[in-house]
Amino acid sequence: DSGVTQTPKHLITATGQRVTLRCSPRSGDLSVYWYQQSLDQGLQFLIQYYNGEERAKGNILERFSAQQFPDLHSELNLSSLELGDSALYFCASSPFIGTASSYEQYFGPGTRLTVT
Amino acid sequence: GEDVEQSLFLSVREGDSSVINCTYTDSSSTYLYWYKQEPGAGLQLLTYIFSNMDMKQDQRLTVLLNKKDKHLSLRIADTQTGDSAIYFCAEKVPDSWGKFQFGAGTQVVVTP
Numbered sequence: 001d002s003g004v005t006q007t008p009k010h011l012i013t014a015t016g017q018r019v020t021l022r023c024s025p026r027s028g029d030l031s032v033y034w035y036q037q038s039l040d041q042g043l044q045f046l047i048q049y050y051n052g053e054e055r056a057k058g059n060i061l062e063r064f065s066a067q068q069f070p071d072l073h074s075e076l077n078l079s080s081l082e083l084g085d086s087a088l089y090f091c092a093s094s095p096f097i098g099t100a101s102s103y104e105q106y107f108g109p110g111t112r113l114t115v116t
Numbered sequence: 117g118e119d120v121e122q123s124l125f126l127s128v129r130e131g132d133s134s135v136i137n138c139t140y141t142d143s144s145s146t147y148l149y150w151y152k153q154e155p156g157a158g159l160q161l162l163t164y165i166f167s168n169m170d171m172k173q174d175q176r177l178t179v180l181l182n183k184k185d186k187h188l189s190l191r192i193a194d195t196q197t198g199d200s201a202i203y204f205c206a207e208k209v210p211d212s213w214g215k216f217q218f219g220a221g222t223q224v225v226v227t228p
Contacts, residue, residue, distance in 0.1 A: 002158060031214055042221065043159075043204065048214040055213035090158055094214070103147055103208055105216075107158030 003027065004108035006091050012114045018079040021111045025072055025093030031055075032074040033094070033105060034066055038087040049074060050096075081115045088112050122205060122219035129227055134192040136222045138205035143186055147208040150179065150190045153221070154201045162190070162203075192224075200226045 003026035013019055025032050034046040045058035049068035060066075063081075068074040078085060092105035121139045128134045140148060146167045151159040165172045165179045165188070172179045178191040188205055202221040209215040 002160070004158075033214060033216070035218075043218040045216050045218070050213065056209075056215040058215055092159070103149075103214065103216075104161050104164065105149075105151075105159075106161070107151075109158050 002106040002108065004091060004093050004106050006089075006108035006111050008111060009109065010112045010114075012116060013081060014116055015081055015083060017081050017115075018077065019081065019113065021076040021078070021089050021091075021113075023074045023076070023091030023093075023108060025074070025091075026106050028095065029093035029106070030072065030096050031094045031102075032068055032072070033092040034060075034074070034076050035090040035092065036087045037090060037110070041087075043090075046076070078113070083115050086113055086115045120205060120207060120217045120219040122203075122222045124220065124222060126222055126224045127227060128195050128224065130195060130197060132195055134190075134195045134199065134224055134226075136190045136192075136203050136205075136224065138188040138190075138219055140186050140188060140205065140207045141217060142207065142210050143183060144210045145186075145207040146210065148179075148181065148188050149206045149208075149216075150177075150188075151204045151206060151218075152201045153204065159204060195224075195226050197226050197228070200224060 005024045030051045033048045046060040048056040066076045088110045092107045149164040150162040176193045180189045206218045
C-alpha cells in the first residue's frame with residue numbers, strides 16, 4: 001500500500017459525459033501528479049501540482065482539467081468524454097521538489113475509466 | 117529521439133540475471149528512475165540514479181548509467197517469479213518542476 005488513495009476504482013460512463021476522479025496523496029506529500037495509461041499510448045504524464053499550484057503540464061487535453069485543494073487532495077475532471085479517453089488514470093504523490101528523493105513518486109491503485 | 121525507449125519483452129529463467137535496457141531522451145537529464153508495475157496495481161518505485169553517478173546498487177538491483185549514450189539499464193540478480201512484472205524507466209524532464217517521461221515498459225516474464 002503506497003498510501004495514495006484514488007476513488008472511484010472503476011467508472012463506466014457514456015460519451016459526452018463529465019467525470020471527476022479524486023486522489024488523496026500520502027500524508028505529508030505536497031506534490032500530486034496525474035497520469036493516463038492506455039494500451040496504445042503507454043503512460044502519459046498529464047499534470048503536476050505542488051502545494052495547490054500547477055507546476056508542470058504534459059499532453060493534457062483541453063477537455064481535461066485538474067486542481068489541488070488546500071487539504072492537498074486533487075481532482076481530475078474529464079469532460080465531453082470520448083471513447084478514446086478510456087484508460088487507467090493514476091495519481092501519484094511525492095514529498096517536495098528539489099532533490100531526487102523529492103521526486104520519488106508513490107502511485108495510487110488507479111481509476112479505470114470506461115467510456116461507452 | 118523524443119521518446120524514452122525500452123524493449124517490450126524479456127523472458128528469463130528463475131535464478132538467472134535479468135537486464136532491462138532503456139534509452140532516455142535528454143543528455144542533461146538529472147534524475148532517472150525505475151518503476152515496477154504488477155498486474156492490476158499502480159507503479160512502485162524501485163530505485164533511482166543521479167546523473168553524476170555511473171552505477172547504483174541496491175540489494176539485488178543494479179542500475180548502470182551511460183550518459184554519453186543516454187543509456188540506462190536495470191539488472192536484477194537471482195531473478196525470482198515474483199519479479200514478473202512490467203518495468204518502466206522514467207526521466208524527469210530537465211528544467212521542469214516535475215514533468216516526467218516514461219518508457220513504454222518492459223514486460224519481464226520469469227519462467228521456472
